[in-house]
Amino acid sequence: MTVRRLTEFDELGLALVSGFDGADRVIEWAHAIELGDPAPWLSGGELVMTTGMRIGKTQEEQFGYVERLFDAGVVALAFDTGTNYDSVPAGVLAASDSLGLPVLAVPASTPFVAITRAVIDDLTADQVRGFQRVVDQQDVLARATLRGGIVMVVSALSRALSSPVALIDTDSRILAVHGHDSAAVVEQTQIEAADGRSRVGQRRQSSKVVADDTGHFLVQSVATSTQLRGYLGVESGVPLSAPERLLVAHAVSLISIELAKPAKLVDAESRLRSAVTRSLLSQSEDFDIGLLHYFGFDAESEITAVVLTNTGPLLAAERQAASVLAGASAAYLMTSRGNDLVVVVPAERDSELSALLYRDLEAQLHVPVACGSGLPTRIFEVARSTHQALIAARSATLATIRCVQFADLDTFSLLLSSLNPADVRSLSESMLAVLDAHDDEPNVTGGLVDTLAVFLRHNGHIEATSAALGIHRHTIRKRLNKISELTGRDLDSAHVRAELWIAVTAREIALLGPPAVSYGAAVTSSRASPGGPDR
Incomplete structure (x- = not known):
């Protein structure tokens, strides 16, 4: 409720x-x-209402009265023009303009209680709206907890408050952080964690507000039923x-529950996620759609499959990938x-998330990870996108670009990937079988x-081939x-190179094996879209 808005209540007649x-000052x-x-x-924050009974007779006295209101933090003055004065006195007007304190002229027909009721009703309605937003x-926040645990809760809270948020454990290590310019809130929360370690007999639950030149910080302790686990900091x-x-208190409760979650439960959730994914890939007839909702999808979701290869031990890769996705x-x-x-992943976030996964896993696992993305599709056609992602990932392992989208593959790869796997293998063997026989010799x-x-x-460049294989150019x-001798083909011919490139690409695609389901396979009736399955 602002002063200007109060004047818009026609029934009050305020000017x-x-x-x-x-x-535009806000009335509290x-x-x-x-x-x-x-x-x-x-x-402070009040709209003061007066009939002018004690404001003084002279302009100097009236100026002093308004000045005292201004110094007390009053938002505005509502002056009655029907009891002691017919209009607002000159001294009040002069002080009002000088100090920037709004003055409202109240007509004789408007009782002060009507103004009070209008303000209180609006404040109450605003509080109701505020708590409804909460x-x-x-x-x-609850759905964020189900999807990604404490990392996603912190992210959701940060977005809800439009403020940086940090979660720090009792040893000042960062568990989760979200929001731009989060360094200050991380530092302040770590200070509180250090202070908590230095206090003897501290209360397990605590809340602290700190204000400095950079802003206001609310730091709330996070505890389970048995011990203090960390601190949640919010900057505003x-x-x-x-x-x-x-x-914030609700987020702290959810985080506490997550921190207390037994390791066995976390492992069970991971296994369920894997089982749901495998069931989708195999197009299981008894698939429970309700399981999709638990992980943030539904039957109409548009998704993209991302395949990561050369990750090393898969358990470590799965844990790191889960951490990246939760953080995002x-x-x-x-x-x-x-x-x-x-x-x-959701189709609209494919490029963002595939790049995040590729960069993070390669950096954290210290292996040359390759990444491929399929084309967007409906969630029950995920097998198609997965096979495309496998082709793209395999291409990435053999190229300088380590994160490849299926749509960006060359024409040969796109054409060959649409063939029957047996035909692809036959094409490869017809060109390369003689070379395979040589390579298999003792x-x-x-x-x-x-x-x-x-x-x-490497486009037929011997020097580049030598460098890539680490072999002397004479050996190449x-x-x-x-x-050339075994195949009877001249490698200097562009036509011959094209034929051999098709054969090599066919070999790489054949190694992937057939897709989990036929590209043209119909989705079962319980899952089919209104217009029938995509072809």
Whole structure:
């Protein structure tokens, strides 16, 4: 409720007559008082209402009266023009304009109680709206907890408050952080954690508000039933409102529950996620759609499959990938497939999340991870996108670009991937079988097929091929001569290189095996879209 908005209540008939610069000041309460110096009975933020009984007779006295209101933090003055004065006195107007304190002229027909009721009703309605927003946000936090645990709760709270949020354990280590310019809130929360360690016999539950030149910080302890586990810090430009503090308390409760969650339960959730993903890939007839909702999807979700290869031990890769996706507040499904990691993400976030996964896993696992993304599709067609992602990932392992989207593959890969796997293998063997036979001979060192693939990938440059394989260029030339001899083809011919490149690409695609389901397979009737399955 602002001063300007109060004048828009036609039934009150209020007119803003001076102090126009303060018309947008916010009214926190309305109070009628007839003292010459009401300041000791005011706390700031009020709309003061008076009939002018004790404001003084001279302009100097009236100026002093308004000045005392201004110093007490009063928002505005409502002056009755029907009891002691027919209009607002000149001294009040002069002080109002000088100090920027708005003055409202109240007509004789408007009782002060009507103004008070209008202010209180609006404040009450605003509080109800505020707490309704909290209830809505509590639901968001609860769903965030189900999807990604404490990392996603911190992210959701940060977005709800539009403030940086940090979760620190009792040893000052960062468990989760979200929001721009979060260094200050991390530092302040770590200070509180250090202070907590230094106190003997400290209370397990505590809340602290700190204000400095950078802003306001609310630091709340996070505890389980048995021990203090950390601190949650929130930075804000102004002190948090009561509804916002309630939302922080709700987030603390959810985080406490997550921190107390037994390791066995966390492992069970991970296994369930993997089982749901495998069931989707195999197009199980008895699939429970309700399980999708638990992980943030539904039957209409548009998804993209992401495949990560060369990750090393899959358990470590799964844990790291889960941490990345939780930090990005992403809904996801995940399972291992052979030596690959399959992750299903919302289609609209494919590029962002695949890049995050690739960069983080390569940095944290210290292995040359390769990543491939399939085309967007409906969630029950995930097998199609997964097979495309496998093709893209395999291409990435053999290229300088380590994160490849299926849509960006060359024409050969796209055409070959649409063929029957048996035809792809036949095409590969017809061109490369003679080289395979040579490579399988005893005492043969250096595979001709691998050498050919690298040579073609480097556009027939011997020096680049030599560097890529770590072999002397003379040895490369000998191998290339042997390939020409065995195949009866001239490697200097562009046509021959194209044929061999098709064969090599077919070999790589054939190694992937057939997709989990046929690309044209219909989805079961319980899952089919209104227009029928996509073809």
